[in-house]
Amino acid sequence: MSTFIIKPIAAAETMPVQDPFLYAVYHKDVYPAGDSKMQAPKNNLKYRMYHGDRIPGFPQHPHRGFETITCTLEGTIDHSDSLGGCGRYGNGDLQWMTAGKGILYGEMFPLLHPNKENRSRYFQLWLNLPSRKKMVKPNQVMHWSENITRFTTEDANVSVTVFAGSLLGHSALPPAKDSFAKIPGSDVNIWHITMKAGSTFTLPPSAENSMRSLYFVEGSGLTLDENTHVIPESSVVEFKDSSAKETILSNTSMKNIEVLVLQGKPIGEPVVIEGPFVMNTKEEVAQALRDYQKTRFGGWPWPEEAMVFPREKGRFLSVKGKEEEVPPSVISDAVTSIENEKEKKRRQREH
Numbered sequence: 001m002s003t004f005i006i007k008p009i010a011a012a013e014t015m016p017v018q019d020p021f022l023y024a025v026y027h028k029d030v031y032p033a034g035d036s037k038m039q040a041p042k043n044n045l046k047y048r049m050y051h052g053d054r055i056p057g058f059p060q061h062p063h064r065g066f067e068t069i070t071c072t073l074e075g076t077i078d079h080s081d082s083l084g085g086c087g088r089y090g091n092g093d094l095q096w097m098t099a100g101k102g103i104l105y106g107e108m109f110p111l112l113h114p115n116k117e118n119r120s121r122y123f124q125l126w127l128n129l130p131s132r133k134k135m136v137k138p139n140q141v142m143h144w145s146e147n148i149t150r151f152t153t154e155d156a157n158v159s160v161t162v163f164a165g166s167l168l169g170h171s172a173l174p175p176a177k178d179s180f181a182k183i184p185g186s187d188v189n190i191w192h193i194t195m196k197a198g199s200t201f202t203l204p205p206s207a208e209n210s211m212r213s214l215y216f217v218e219g220s221g222l223t224l225d226e227n228t229h230v231i232p233e234s235s236v237v238e239f240k241d242s243s244a245k246e247t248i249l250s251n252t253s254m255k256n257i258e259v260l261v262l263q264g265k266p267i268g269e270p271v272v273i274e275g276p277f278v279m280n281t282k283e284e285v286a287q288a289l290r291d292y293q294k295t296r297f298g299g300w301p302w303p304e305e306a307m308v309f310p311r312e313k314g315r316f317l318s319v320k321g322k323e324e325e326v327p328p329s330v331i332s333d334a335v336t337s338i339e340n341e342k343e344k345k346r347r348q349r350e351h
Helices: 282-298 328-350
Strands: 004-008 021-031 057-063 066-074 076-081 086-090 094-098 103-108 118-128 139-143 149-152 158-164 189-195 200-203 211-218 222-224 229-231 235-239 247-251 257-264 272-274 277-279 316-318
Touching: 021 211, 021 257, 057 076, 066 086, 066 158, 066 189, 103 282, 118 257, 158 200, 189 200, 189 247, 272 282, 277 282
Parallel strands: none
Antiparallel strands: 004 235, 021 118, 057 103, 066 094, 066 118, 076 086, 076 103, 086 316, 094 139, 149 158, 158 189, 189 257, 200 247, 211 235, 211 257, 222 229, 222 247, 272 277
């Protein structure tokens, strides 16, 4: 039988985490249809993520000493940063950003749909960096939804997205190059599991000494260990020894449920968090603030506090010094269009 404790997840608040994770939040909003500028139709709308003017989001803000992993489920995010990078992603994509020695970036949620509501659902996670990695050069990687590892059980009643790590022989795409998850033995795993009514799913034991947290974010009727333990809605289950035995999840309800699982080996170093800076000592945090005030982590090269790109712009990633990256579906559509045009011309020649 698994040993664990259960904690509630308060609405609109961050979720409890265990080392090596620092922060976890499940964002869920339903925005109205957007106007011609992808804005809300009026000011002062009250939403969980309404930090912009009339476009929700998070204008430019600094980070140092950790990583952000943004796992999208629904909706679109426009990214811009102090290194000149930018992009648009969402609806299943993942952005992995290693802040390292410091970066400014903004995340905005343009209301792309003019004739229907704009839904937004995603997990944002902060993963700590060991002291030797805290001052690496900032870098990021985008995992497009088309490439992300997903699988279903044989009975098709459970579907799993492997955002990081591996599960039952299914391995995720590689993390950012300087990530803690890149270190052998870190055992960093991020799984999003959707279970249909009446289904069961077995989590295998973790690596020894790893910390595992299971977040019950959608639905009701989750039980553990063959219905021995009923898990309340909006709860986190913190396992005390997940390496001891497998854990059986059951959905006893008549609707789908969703859970997020975070797992990893503790870094085990002192952690000092002051807003957007995560270091090992108070002096290092103070130095981070001084560096930010002096250098602005490279400055802000954009005309707006956080950029929002044209409505017709598709998903993309632009990193300074590299060719713009687009998802595989865009490349496939372009190739198909070229082939169709060639075929059209061939037929015209024949006639």
